[in-house]
Amino acid sequence: MLMSNTDRPARLHYMANGFRVLAPGDHVVCAASNARIPLDELRYWDVVGQRPYATAQLASEALAPR
Template sequence: MLMSNTDRPAKLHYLTNGFRVLSPGDHVVCAVTGRRIPLDELRYWNATRQEAYADAQATAQVLAPQ
């Protein structure tokens, strides 16, 4: 039986210039906001931390000095 990737989180391995899909799905979750990010809209991530971010503002929150 074929399983749909709709409404299923993907598991990704984040690379410096892209990402590799380890487990299929249609979205990932932002590490800062908890928002769902459709894979076709994913633009921000951190390869070292292996985290996805919803937008530049969420990314800046992680990178800002404490």
């Protein structure tokens, strides 16, 4: 029986120039907004904190020095 990755969150390892899939899925959840991000639309993440972000603005706000 084939397993479908539809509607299943992926587990990723974020690197400076991309990410590696550790557990298959079709999306990740934004660390700031809890929005669902399809893997083919994922563009922003925190390498150190290993967290994805839905938009550049959310990533900038989350990663800004306090």
